[in-house]
Amino acid sequence: MKRTLLVALFGLAATSPALADLALATSKNCMSCHAVDRKILGPSFKEVAAKYKDNKGAADMLATKIVKGGSGVWGAVPMPANNQVSEAEAKKLAAWVLSTK
Numbered sequence: 328m329k330r331t332l333l334v335a336l337f338g339l340a341a342t343s344p345a346l347a348d349l350a351l352a353t354s355k356n357c358m359s360c361h362a363v364d365r366k367i368l369g370p371s372f373k374e375v376a377a378k379y380k381d382n383k384g385a386a387d388m389l390a391t392k393i394v395k396g397g398s399g400v401w402g403a404v405p406m407p408a409n410n411q412v413s414e415a416e417a418k419k420l421a422a423w424v425l426s427t428k
Contacts, residue, residue, distance in 0.1 A: 348423035355412050357393075357420065363427055370401045372427045379425060389421035390414065 352358055360368040370378075379385035391397075394417045398405035412420070 345423070345426075348419065351416060352420055352423070355409060355416065355420070357409075360406070368404060369406060372424045376425050376427045385425055386418065386421045389424060390417040393417040393420055 349363070352361075361370065361372060363372050365371050366374070375389070379389070382388075392406060393409055393412055394414060396406050396408035
């Protein structure tokens, strides 16, 4: 019983950062256009992670796009700038998006 409880607690601790980052993405309206595993208006976070998995500068590039917006990479619909997101939050969101599998 103790072992089961410990395993459950470690599992919860491991997923808590991911849930916190999902909550941040939701609070900053990212989920209006994106989802973790399916395309809505913009690409899924898993698609973004797969596209940039070997790109060393991807986190900084995505953080900039989150704050300033971008176009021409995922189709005709541009990603608007998000002035609700600080640079620190954008870096956290970019790292989280790139970690999705």
